[in-house]
Amino acid sequence: MQVPASFDYRRATSVAEALELLRRYGEEARVVAGGHSLLPMMKLRLAGPELLVDINDLHELDHIEQVGDELHIGALTRHRTLLESPLVGRYFPIVHDAEKVIADPPVRNRGTIGGSLCQADPSEDLSAVCGALHARVVIRGEAGERIVPMADFHQGPYETAVGVGEMLVQVRIPVLPGAGSAYEKVERKSGDWAVAAAGVALTLREGRIAESGVGLAAVGAGALNLGPVQELLDGNEPSESLYEEAGRLASANCSPVTDGRGSAEYKRHLAGELTRRALRRSVARARTAQGTTGEA
């Protein structure tokens, strides 16, 4: 059995207490919720925090609620809760698409959206989803809260905008009329990290694409919001030739590397192929949502 080096453990009873502990221990403290990324890294002795701050009792961070034209999702919301939420499914089918292929049920039972985003793994699915949805995240620290767009949240592989003494408390996703979204992933087996994945979210206004978001996973850092693709899509009528061009741009605007999951060339191909597929389904869903023809 792999075992971690010794560490201290505190089970926080309030966000304030968690923040105080994080501030006191600085870089040596890590927040644990599901622990599915952190604990294996500790067992492999790739991570060796002095203190784990367990936030599993902070139920105030476990919520899904609509506030105005945004859906607020607490950082401690479990994958399973997202998957089972009709509200999430209605507004953001992309989240359900992704949740169905994130890891396996035991991981989804305990893993959280906050943990997924804070891991800042370029292969992680919900980050690409939140990027496509133009989500914003709420970071709380001693001095109060700040709101950061998803595009700025990841500052590199395994690095986020969360500073010392801070924690992610909430994810906010805009609820837009006439929206459709979808997530497409290729994996070597169920529960595996993506070989590559693409998330698309958009709205249809008078037959034209607006407010589009395209986020890719597992094709290098910085692909959570593909600006050039979004600029291409916005204002145009959906068509196969548009999808083709969007796919081409997605392929061109990522930086995959060859590894055990596949060659860089293949992943670049997937970036395009999966972007096209996600676009088709997003448009179809948007049309369904608007009561016109199309498949869900």
Place this chain on the structure above:
Amino acid sequence: MTAVDEPPVTPQEPEQGQGRGQGQAHERPIGFGRMKRKEDPRFVRGKGRYVDDIQLPGMLHGAVLRSPFAHARILSVDTSAAEAHPKVKAVITGETLAGLGLAWMPTLSMDTQAVLATDKVRFQGQEVAFVVAEDHYAARDAIELIDVEYEPLDPVVNARHALAPEAPVIRDDLEGRTDNHVFDWEAGDSAATEEVFARADVVVEQTMLYPRVHPAPLETCGAVAAMDPVDGKLTLYSTTQAPHAHRTLYAMVAGIPEHKIRVVAPDIGGGFGNKVGIYPGYVCAIVGSIVTGRPVKWMEDRSENLMSTSFARDYHMAGEIAATREGRILGVRVKVLADHGAFNSTAQPTKYPAGFFHIFTGSYDIEAAHCEVTGVYTNKAPGGVAYACSFRVTEAVYLIERLVDCLADELGADPAELRMRNLLRPEQFPYENKTGWTYDSGDYPACLRKAMDLVGYEELRKEQSEKRARGELMGVGLSFFTETVGAGPRKHMDILGLGMADGCELRVHPTGKAVVRLSVQTQGQGHETTFAQIVAEELGIPPEDIDVVHGDTDQTPFGLGTYGSRSTPVSGAAAAVVARKVRDKARIVAGAMLEVAPDDLAWTKGRWSVEGDPSMAATIQEIALAAHGSLELPDGVEGHLEATTVYNPPSMTYPFGAYVCVVDVDPGTGSVKVRRFVAVDDCGTRINPMIIEGQVHGGLADGIGMALMEIIGFDEDGNCLSGSFMDYLLPTALEVPAWELDHTVTPSPHHPFGAKGIGESATVGSPPAVVNAVLDAIGVRHADMPLTPSRVWQALQGGEVEAPQ
């Protein structure tokens, strides 16, 4: 002596079909039939007792420090900081062991392997030092305190470069060694093969790699060593598939007298050949116990298991098949480059350094065949024979079943038709193949026909061509395999000089309950049920009244263990023979009870009765009581009801089967979905169909795993890239279809009740079926496993799919 002259029982399965609900009537057959496993109540309750569950008073914990380099010279090892750790009791290095003469140990292939490295490390993950501490956590902490200074050396990673003149010599520990060559071996007739190739209309060549894979049992390897300082007896609880062979080897290696060693294999969480060999960790645990005077537990973690213990395959094969234009196969030949890793530790009968690979003529009537195998050292973990491979029959079946598909592609023939045309015919058995095997029995065409009917072969081909027209990719792949299992006859087969015959003891208690003691060890195969059923079939004692004892050298007779599907062919035969001995003795006792001559008695299951008067009878339970009582027995007949035997198999058994796999491939992503899998197996007489089906299910899943996702890969520096289940992928229920199984029954003529092995059939037979299906779907002649989406997509683009290393 053995008694194998009785005719095999008529092959009748006690239930028809596979419908659910029929099981009830056969819940407890007295003998063969579908029956729930006796061992499962403890497993499903989590009450199994594995090595890691063992807690002994005063037990310490060991951990191994491993090499980060594939090839490096050890300049110094500083253990002072680890020794200063307050919970550390001992730090053992190669130097410590050298003082005891234990730094090196013999392998099962007559090579030597470092227990703890002294001069060099030769693969990443090799054992360098062993820490014994008060708890597992402290042991793990302390290995990080050991400071080893290495001088990295160029590694040999790719077997294809191992024999290059400039390749670094890995085994400079061996006297006079100047290259990385391990052995050359050949089988078949080179000249005759040359002749048929010269006159063949068609010759197809194909190189292929069976990649390095790993058995990855759920339970990793480990041991608890307890050397009793008072009586000098070593008890070793360990994850072993061969407790008796291990005991003898420890006696030879460590110089501990064999009667002072007890090896116990408790419940074992899967073996698949991974637990046949002796690993350095076991030896370190023993030394740790001797040094500290306390029991020492060592249990490797998942990464250690994947990176350092016996892998499987790694065969680079250059095959050729020769045929007439009409599709009559004439000959097969192959040159193999076998990657054996840093130490030659493969486990197989001594005469056969390439295992039973020379059964690569497969199931076909071929005029001539020849193989040459060259084994080489590389800077990778040692091993090669594991993962339910039937001693490399897996590689052989893959070769021939791929070559036949390549030939079909060349001829534009239907692969099923081509196979049917060349299969051995029933009247050819017993069949001498061209490389020295005598196939015992089979009706191959009937088996293939059954599989094709079950899958609806012709309709599938129609569906395929319709889909192709729409740009959809679907494929149908076949495999017809023949295995040789049940090693083996003593005069041909031994491991390190130990003959491969199995002992068995059976004792019937006064009340008619019984205990049967086996030399083979179960790792999940269901021996506690199967062997009880064998005795039940022969004696008529219900299986639940028969205790099966195994896995403890102090309680069981000698034998070579469970691997290569040998348990039923060898120890199963032994159990039947010993039960028949008891039955013969019971006849004499019954004669005395009924006051008739034993010759006047007739046996029906569970009772001896007077010929012509069934009311005059004694049940086996009544006989057992009388045998232990005061009944006067004929002169020279001892009391009690028990017998022993040693079964020396007269030959091997040859299970076979026809598999058909149907896949869909996404042309845009290269993702493969296995839609259907039909498996028709023939393992001769079927003891417990439910257990057989379970074995087949598991093996088919293995096959899909190997074909589509499993590989132990390395980078240029020899770093292992597959050291966890995040990178070494095993299929789950979501990657496999609902299996469609059927069977034919052709009993083995030389086995006491006609059984053949089944444990590895599906692992051996399924990978080529899956690969053939994928290649059929994408219209490519060959691409090496694993057929991951990336590699399938690459093949679809028409590019060469690079062989992994």
